[in-house]
Amino acid sequence: MIQVEGLRKQYGDFQAVKGISFTAEPGAIFGLLGPNGAGKSTTIGCISGLLEPSAGRVTVMGHDVVGDGPASRRELGIVPQEIAVYEDLSARENLAYWGAAYGLRGAALRARVDAILEQVGLSDRAKGAVKKFSGGMKRRLNFGCGIVHEPRVLLLDEPTVGVDPQSRVHLLDHVRALAASGACVLYTTHYLEEAEVLCDRLAIVDEGVIIAMGTLAELRAQLGEKDLLRLGGRFDGEAALGALAALPGLEIVQADAETLTLAVAGATGRLPEIFRVLEGAGCEVRETTLRQPSLESLFIKLTGKELRE
Amino acid sequence: MGFIWITALKDLRRFWRQPLTLAVWVGIPLMVGVLMISLFGGREGPRPQAYVLVADEDDSFLSGALVGMLSQEAAGDYVRAERVTREVGRARIEKGDGTALLIIPAGFGEAVLREDSCTLRLITNPSQVILPRIVEEGLSIVADGSFYAHRLVGEDLRRFADGPPGGANVFADSTVAEFSVRVNRLSDRLAHYLNPPLITMEDAPPPEEDAETESVTTNAGMIFLPTLLFMALLFMAQGLGNEYWEEDRLNTLRRVLVSPRGVPAFVGAKLLAAFALMLCVSLIALAAGYAYLRLDWSTLPPVLLWAGCAGTALTTLFTLLQLFAASQRAAHILGMSLLFPLMFLGGSFFPVEVMPDWMAAVTRWTPNGWALMWFKRIMLAEAGPGPLAAAFAALLAGTLVLAIICGWRLRRRFARG
Numbered sequence A: 001m002i003q004v005e006g007l008r009k010q011y012g013d014f015q016a017v018k019g020i021s022f023t024a025e026p027g028a029i030f031g032l033l034g035p036n037g038a039g040k041s042t043t044i045g046c047i048s049g050l051l052e053p054s055a056g057r058v059t060v061m062g063h064d065v066v067g068d069g070p071a072s073r074r075e076l077g078i079v080p081q082e083i084a085v086y087e088d089l090s091a092r093e094n095l096a097y098w099g100a101a102y103g104l105r106g107a108a109l110r111a112r113v114d115a116i117l118e119q120v121g122l123s124d125r126a127k128g129a130v131k132k133f134s135g136g137m138k139r140r141l142n143f144g145c146g147i148v149h150e151p152r153v154l155l156l157d158e159p160t161v162g163v164d165p166q167s168r169v170h171l172l173d174h175v176r177a178l179a180a181s182g183a184c185v186l187y188t189t190h191y192l193e194e195a196e197v198l199c200d201r202l203a204i205v206d207e208g209v210i211i212a213m214g215t216l217a218e219l220r221a222q223l224g225e226k227d228l229l230r231l232g233g234r235f236d237g238e239a240a241l242g243a244l245a246a247l248p249g250l251e252i253v254q255a256d257a258e259t260l261t262l263a264v265a266g267a268t269g270r271l272p273e274i275f276r277v278l279e280g281a282g283c284e285v286r287e288t289t290l291r292q293p294s295l296e297s298l299f300i301k302l303t304g305k306e307l308r309e
Numbered sequence B: 001m002g003f004i005w006i007t008a009l010k011d012l013r014r015f016w017r018q019p020l021t022l023a024v025w026v027g028i029p030l031m032v033g034v035l036m037i038s039l040f041g042g043r044e045g046p047r048p049q050a051y052v053l054v055a056d057e058d059d060s061f062l063s064g065a066l067v068g069m070l071s072q073e074a075a076g077d078y079v080r081a082e083r084v085t086r087e088v089g090r091a092r093i094e095k096g097d098g099t100a101l102l103i104i105p106a107g108f109g110e111a112v113l114r115e116d117s118c119t120l121r122l123i124t125n126p127s128q129v130i131l132p133r134i135v136e137e138g139l140s141i142v143a144d145g146s147f148y149a150h151r152l153v154g155e156d157l158r159r160f161a162d163g164p165p166g167g168a169n170v171f172a173d174s175t176v177a178e179f180s181v182r183v184n185r186l187s188d189r190l191a192h193y194l195n196p197p198l199i200t201m202e203d204a205p206p207p208e209e210d211a212e213t214e215s216v217t218t219n220a221g222m223i224f225l226p227t228l229l230f231m232a233l234l235f236m237a238q239g240l241g242n243e244y245w246e247e248d249r250l251n252t253l254r255r256v257l258v259s260p261r262g263v264p265a266f267v268g269a270k271l272l273a274a275f276a277l278m279l280c281v282s283l284i285a286l287a288a289g290y291a292y293l294r295l296d297w298s299t300l301p302p303v304l305l306w307a308g309c310a311g312t313a314l315t316t317l318f319t320l321l322q323l324f325a326a327s328q329r330a331a332h333i334l335g336m337s338l339l340f341p342l343m344f345l346g347g348s349f350f351p352v353e354v355m356p357d358w359m360a361a362v363t364r365w366t367p368n369g370w371a372l373m374w375f376k377r378i379m380l381a382e383a384g385p386g387p388l389a390a391a392f393a394a395l396l397a398g399t400l401v402l403a404i405i406c407g408w409r410l411r412r413r414f415a416r417g
């Protein structure tokens, strides 16, 4: 279990994390979804004890990460965003080293290393130097190094970046299995699809704050089954907005001179009506994008910007 | 403890897989060594030769003998003598031409025979360190020889100095014959003092007041072995000093920093790995050196231990320095900019024995120069157990302090996003 309360992290004048609170339960995958620079890695850093929080409190399995660092670190398994393995050692040697670093020894260690090699599909390359591995293979090994000691709490920081699609499916299955066996998994990603298929609960993070949190169903409900309609063209602010506001069941998410984002229930059927109103207000529509309710549309609705930029 | 061992072993394995890096660390000193030994000669090769200018103002039989002795066969390998006038000699020494100027004042022969006091003046070239020492020691042994000669045959010598008795022009044949026999017997006995000691200077205890000057050995190999070993240790120390940056580059440092054992164990493991590597390289170098130079093997274990500890201390020094850099590249440059001054000033490139005096005076204030000085003392079995224990304690304490600062600095430097 991870409990984060009012976590802040300051880098000089810049606040990367601005008061984040959440709880990740055992046996479940908690997702942190957000664009690059949202503060996901910083949050993970504070939980792992690498970074000292500027304010707030973080506990791992009840151990305060600042007050009782060693105890909390013993519970953790970490898969950092950057590949962190010894290039001159073999896959087996890497796994054995990180297993030993968490106290595994002898036959138990060997058994775990063999099992992980099997699971990440590196058994046949176990003895080769890692520096000759492909990026995807290194990623898989990086993952393996974080779980070799069977941690009760697992921090995964964008573990699938640069992994080929097939290995990715494998890896996600693996993460699910770990959660199913009782581990508490914190998973950060900027891939919506991943968050949607993997996470039991998730928090959407942007610019150091959580802008929405809950199960997938709860988050979708926040969007109210509305479609997201994004229009490109030339919009004459006041007049257009005034006319649109008169239409029922329509919410203006974002508006400027060139783009207009609307949340509308059953948008397909209402397109002619919307176009007519806009035309009447002297606006010009050149481009239309319609999105079904999804995390992405929720993100856009909440922040007024695309997640993938 | 287990984690420290495992981490150190992991590092040794990594080093082993980078044979090129190892080869460079050890290879550079080896190349320099081959170069220097081919210039100065090792055990069998030509040795450094003292070039003594002699102003013989006495021009007696004995002064001639002294000059002859300086260039006699046994000493000939080491000392070459040339007769000059006092003025010419002074001018040449001032220009740095020659090892020393020996001035034998008029009346020297008489004085020796009568055992009167007489001062031989030796003007040495300040830019040479060992060679003038050889000449000095040689002369002092001659002086000792004359002292012993007086104890043994002083009566005869004085008789000769007085000249033939009873106003005769020459000594009676019988007197000369009697004396010759005595001198022959004597020189048999004296040979032991006069010839070998002239060249075996290792056994001469260093003067108390300038204990930092190493006990002189005329063996070039014995001078170069410690120098080159410390050059290798310095190169390794600078390379190993980049280890934290290397782990940062690999991102493994982050895993380490968040592992349960954390920073102290990690720093300890790096020290242990450095110590093991230093010990291995030193063992190979010293075993070869000891065998080649026929040194006393009983000094090898303490010498080896000292080399390992000194190398580890130097590694910690370089590590700490590099932890203040802004990037791995900057760290490397910072390391190099410490490496070369230490190497040159600390007698780890040119041996302190061939350094100009002013530079040799600085040497023992550099960490490697200090360690090198003790290394030689241990190698020549000159260090008493008390001072030796104190030196070891100082070395270990220094390493510990540096390591603690390293650990503190490591967290500051690398605990970031």
Ligand SMILES: Nc1ncnc2c1ncn2[C@@H]1O[C@H](COP(=O)(O)OP(=O)(O)O)[C@@H](O)[C@H]1O
Pocket: A011, A014, A016, A034, A035, A036, A037, A038, A039, A040, A041, A042, A043, B416, B417
């Ligand atoms: N050491 C640091 N010093 C200053 N700013 C940092 C540092 N590390 C991260 N940041 C900034 O903090 C913000 C959050 O970064 P990060 O947590 O890595 O985001 P994410 O992992 O969500 O992409 C970014 O704007 C980043 O530039």
Ligand SMILES: [Mg+2]
Pocket: A040, A041, A042, A081, A157, A158
């Ligand atoms: Mg990140």
